[in-house]
Amino acid sequence: MMKADKRFAVFMVLPALAVMLIMTVYPMASTIYYSFTDFRLLRRNISFTGLKNYASLLSNEYFLASVWNTVKFSLLAVTFEVVLGFLTALYVNSLKSLRLQKVLRTVILLPYLLPTVTAALSWRMMLSPNYGIVNQFLAPMGLPVHNWFRDIHTAFAMLVVIDVWQNMPFVFLMVYAALQSIPQEQYKAARIDGAGTIAQVWYITLPNLRTALMLCTLLRTIDTFRIFDKVNLLTGGGPAGSTTTITQYIYNSGIKSLKFGMGSACAIIMTGLVLVLSALYVRDIMNQRSI
Amino acid sequence: MSSVILKNIRKSYDNESFAIHDFSITIADREFIVLVGPSGCGKSTVLNMIAGLEDITDGELFIDGELMNDVEPQSRNIAMVFQSYALYPHMSVFGNMAFALKLQHTPKAEIDSRVREAAEILGLTKYLDRKPKELSGGQRQRVAIGRAIVRKPKVFLMDEPLSNLDAKLRTQMRSEILKLRRRINTTFIYVTHDQTEAMTLGDRIVVMKDGRIQQTGTPQEVYSRPTNIFTAGFIGTPQMNFLDAELEIRDGIYCLNAGGVITVLPQDKQNNLRSVNPQPVTAGVRPEHITLGDGGKFSGTVDISEHLGSTIHLHVSTLGTDMIIAVQTMNAQKGFASGEKISYSLDGRFIHIFSKETGKNLERYDYGTFGL
Numbered sequence: 001m002m003k004a005d006k007r008f009a010v011f012m013v014l015p016a017l018a019v020m021l022i023m024t025v026y027p028m029a030s031t032i033y034y035s036f037t038d039f040r041l042l043r044r045n046i047s048f049t050g051l052k053n054y055a056s057l058l059s060n061e062y063f064l065a066s067v068w069n070t071v072k073f074s075l076l077a078v079t080f081e082v083v084l085g086f087l088t089a090l091y092v093n094s095l096k097s098l099r100l101q102k103v104l105r106t107v108i109l110l111p112y113l114l115p116t117v118t119a120a121l122s123w124r125m126m127l128s129p130n131y132g133i134v135n136q137f138l139a140p141m142g143l144p145v146h147n148w149f150r151d152i153h154t155a156f157a158m159l160v161v162i163d164v165w166q167n168m169p170f171v172f173l174m175v176y177a178a179l180q181s182i183p184q185e186q187y188k189a190a191r192i193d194g195a196g197t198i199a200q201v202w203y204i205t206l207p208n209l210r211t212a213l214m215l216c217t218l219l220r221t222i223d224t225f226r227i228f229d230k231v232n233l234l235t236g237g238g239p240a241g242s243t244t245t246i247t248q249y250i251y252n253s254g255i256k257s258l259k260f261g262m263g264s265a266c267a268i269i270m271t272g273l274v275l276v277l278s279a280l281y282v283r284d285i286m287n288q289r290s291i
Numbered sequence: 292m293s294s295v296i297l298k299n300i301r302k303s304y305d306n307e308s309f310a311i312h313d314f315s316i317t318i319a320d321r322e323f324i325v326l327v328g329p330s331g332c333g334k335s336t337v338l339n340m341i342a343g344l345e346d347i348t349d350g351e352l353f354i355d356g357e358l359m360n361d362v363e364p365q366s367r368n369i370a371m372v373f374q375s376y377a378l379y380p381h382m383s384v385f386g387n388m389a390f391a392l393k394l395q396h397t398p399k400a401e402i403d404s405r406v407r408e409a410a411e412i413l414g415l416t417k418y419l420d421r422k423p424k425e426l427s428g429g430q431r432q433r434v435a436i437g438r439a440i441v442r443k444p445k446v447f448l449m450d451e452p453l454s455n456l457d458a459k460l461r462t463q464m465r466s467e468i469l470k471l472r473r474r475i476n477t478t479f480i481y482v483t484h485d486q487t488e489a490m491t492l493g494d495r496i497v498v499m500k501d502g503r504i505q506q507t508g509t510p511q512e513v514y515s516r517p518t519n520i521f522t523a524g525f526i527g528t529p530q531m532n533f534l535d536a537e538l539e540i541r542d543g544i545y546c547l548n549a550g551g552v553i554t555v556l557p558q559d560k561q562n563n564l565r566s567v568n569p570q571p572v573t574a575g576v577r578p579e580h581i582t583l584g585d586g587g588k589f590s591g592t593v594d595i596s597e598h599l600g601s602t603i604h605l606h607v608s609t610l611g612t613d614m615i616i617a618v619q620t621m622n623a624q625k626g627f628a629s630g631e632k633i634s635y636s637l638d639g640r641f642i643h644i645f646s647k648e649t650g651k652n653l654e655r656y657d658y659g660t661f662g663l
Contacts, residue, residue, distance in 0.1 A: 185377035
């Protein structure tokens, strides 16, 4: 009987396992394998090159610049998203009117619901040097008008702003939900103990939100590390490579030029970076849970 | 001195209806007062208003003679223990107990000595480095009490502190609270829905319903002289039995006619009922005041017999209603079977007579009229 149950369980799990193997494990294994080869799509012969791709990438200043851009982008975007999301959630949660809370919750969430392409194209129109609404506001006030995505001083910042605008609501939502689950008695006890508003945030809210904030940071870090669509649609990695992220670099040097071996090595390095960062956060979250 | 005076306190959340109506009470210095009532009766709201966690819509609150309506909670010199303990989960036991003192910028050495002293009283010394998650329910409640003790408050507020504990631990903690009270000797205001806690802990108890005080008195007073049907039914386990009856005057003597059986009321009740007109009434009699016996004037049929060890609770169909009779096991000659016919008698001294119309106790006691 037990054996039959076991067989049935294995049988039920098999389809999911097969899909996972085909969709995840096989591509991952292939990528690792190709990263040690000189695989090009239009060339028949594939020869094993060892660590040559990796060595070449690590000595390539464009690749290193793209790694730095990605790290910089990730740091800035995640910091702003988490801080703004936290403050917004704190504000909305403190509102006494539940109706106003509901309205604000919906309004704040809207950017997150938009497809990235739609959001990127809307911003491209708004920031257009010719007919963009932003420049039309700035010009009458005597402020400098920019070609926001083609100016080396503003392109990167604009990408950060757009990413923060679109993804801050995610942090808001997570923190808002976590705020609702903090027992009100803790605040009451703290008030009786003599904690003012700031002390309550510091001693009650933040420690209770730590897991949620860490989780947001982890998920947003992974996501911003993989940023591609916004960069590709808005700047294409330019001007002068100032917005080239790792994914954009993979696209330019791996996909467009069909150098799949090199592209694979690039992807493996990126995965390694994300894994290291994730491991740090996950360890912290697990430590939190064990408290 | 740390008396607490509530004068005509009212609470409204919508400026239309009131959750608390005209709540007035004077709590003496070092008195242990228990607010008791069913869920939603407003007892926790009263406690929160005393703590300053909720605004007082109307009325005045004095602590130690000082008007406190607009004083912040931390400046009222009170401490509060919550039902859910409300411990800070990320702080150690020491951190939890030291938190208020730390916020007051108390010197470290003093914090240390006060926390350790409180921990000693509550048997928490070896748990000071642990997090609340690593403690049992009883230990957590002790930490919550310890957090309150270290502040040396004038008034100790407790909001259903034992409700989250199992029955055995509750009994144990109840006696610990009594010991603690003797040790720190300050004013206690304790909220509970459990009448056993109210009866065992309070110097006086305040029975509440729908935001109104139903009765204030010592546990014995509330038990033996309930002012109305609600208090009579709420205090006492198992709850008081109620029968439809007629209050009659026969030859100038008050009698109770229940199901055609006439019970002459004793002299003290004759005095207490003076000038009350004959009328239909609700007679209340506690299960422990009913005597079983062959010579009883009343008869009934046993539906269920519950053996609780020292007592047996008989659920009996009689006089068109269901009644509970509590029989001491040692006095029971035999067991009771379902369907068995029994006879019993009521002792006039222990019958409570309530107006059918208003639910108020019709007796007037020496110290004044009970009533709403």
